Amino acid sequence: MQSILGIETSCDETGVAIYHPDQGLLAELVYTQADHAAYGGVVPELASRDHIRKLPGMVRQALDQAGLAPSELAGVAYTAGPGLAGALLVGASVAVGLATAARIPAIAVHHMEGHLLSPMLEAQSPDFPFIALLVSGGHTMLVEVTGIGQYRLLGETLDDAAGEAFDKTARLLGLGYPGGPEVARLADQGQVGRFDFPRPMTNRPGLDFSFSGLKTHTRQLIRQCQAEQDESHYPDIAAGFEQAVVDTLVIKCSRALKERRLKRLVIAGGVSANRKLRQALDTALPGQVYYPRPSLCTDNGAMIAHAGWHRLREGLHDGQIAVRPRWPLDELRPPA
Numbered sequence: 001m002q003s004i005l006g007i008e009t010s011c012d013e014t015g016v017a018i019y020h021p022d023q024g025l026l027a028e029l030v031y032t033q034a035d036h037a038a039y040g041g042v043v044p045e046l047a048s049r050d051h052i053r054k055l056p057g058m059v060r061q062a063l064d065q066a067g068l069a070p071s072e073l074a075g076v077a078y079t080a081g082p083g084l085a086g087a088l089l090v091g092a093s094v095a096v097g098l099a100t101a102a103r104i105p106a107i108a109v110h111h112m113e114g115h116l117l118s119p120m121l122e123a124q125s126p127d128f129p130f131i132a133l134l135v136s137g138g139h140t141m142l143v144e145v146t147g148i149g150q151y152r153l154l155g156e157t158l159d160d161a162a163g164e165a166f167d168k169t170a171r172l173l174g175l176g177y178p179g180g181p182e183v184a185r186l187a188d189q190g191q192v193g194r195f196d197f198p199r200p201m202t203n204r205p206g207l208d209f210s211f212s213g214l215k216t217h218t219r220q221l222i223r224q225c226q227a228e229q230d231e232s233h234y235p236d237i238a239a240g241f242e243q244a245v246v247d248t249l250v251i252k253c254s255r256a257l258k259e260r261r262l263k264r265l266v267i268a269g270g271v272s273a274n275r276k277l278r279q280a281l282d283t284a285l286p287g288q289v290y291y292p293r294p295s296l297c298t299d300n301g302a303m304i305a306h307a308g309w310h311r312l313r314e315g316l317h318d319g320q321i322a323v324r325p326r327w328p329l330d331e332l333r334p335p336a
């Protein structure tokens with residue numbers, strides 16, 4: 001009885017998975033809400049409604065796939081924050097309802113902890129300690145990780161998150177949402193170096209990030225093209241933008257490893273699915289970089305089930321039922 005069911009509903013993905021420490025993932029379901037694309041971003045009310053519509057059926061399906069009854073689970077882990085309040089409440093309610101009925105623990109999980117530990121789901125699993133670069137739609141941070149629940153924030157973005165910069169650039173280029181994969185696809189047809197792009201905050205010390213200057217620069221280039229009614233440069237702009245983000249992240253990761261005298265780097269969160277980022281990090285830091293498969297980079301239930309299993313094993317769940325739309329990662333309690 002070691003399987004944990006994980007539920008993720010912090011944003012626009014409904015994720016349900018069942019994790020077993022020896023057998024791995026026994027079920028893995030993700031439903032990506034499509035309605036938001038028309039609005040160019042996530043509409044909170046629509047997200048909550050879609051989670052309610054989808055989640056119960058997905059939980060049943062995951063249990064069927066794993067051949068388990070709820071009472072055969074060791075616990076139910078759910079994303080308690082950070083994220084959209086209404087969306088989080090749907091996942092928390094379903095998780096706590098199921099756990100109460102089955103008389104098993106409900107385990108509140110921090111969404112970014114889920115991302116941060118997700119490379120440990122792979123065969124090539126990193127040992128502690130390591131530096132984690134967390135790059136998603138809402139966060140860009142460098143964290144020193146010495147164990148489960150032991151996270152020290154080394155740097156974060158002062159304005160936009162890396163994924164947000166991709167999403168905004170995509171919108172300016174007339175591409176769909178989420179923007180990261182779309183910009184990356186267009187960039188593959190373009191050439192880096194046709195236009196100059198800044199590498200923000202790389203030539204001064206520190207581990208913080210800022211992407212708003214890069215965004216403004218990109219917007220000006222796109223506006224120039226629009227004024228000239230010439231979209232032929234869009235692929236080159238996408239390529240230059242992507243490379244500027246990648247270079248910035250690589251510089252800061254290398255700096256963090258050096259400053260903290262650590263060897264291993266973990267990258268996680270939606271932007272870590274970016275192929276050029278992975279290639280650049282593998283080249284700069286050969287044999288030192290760990291990342292999950294692309295399907296585990298974006299939001300999913302597997303990372304929540306997995307983080308929940310670690311929390312349950314270490315006695316790091318307090319039984320309180322709560323959602324925290326704003327929740328700094330370094331406020332997680334280290335083990336007593």
Ligand code: KG4
Pocket residue numbers: 011135136137138139162163164166167178179180181184269270271272273274275297298299
């Ligand atoms: O972790 P995630 O699924 O959700 C949050 O917790 O925010 O990350 C979503 C973000 C979006 O901004 C999306 O554009 C970005 O990850 N993303 C990518 C790629 N795939 C997803 N950015 C760059 N390249 C990609 N291949």
Ligand code: ZN
Pocket residue numbers: 111115136137269270298299
């Ligand atoms: Zn995420």
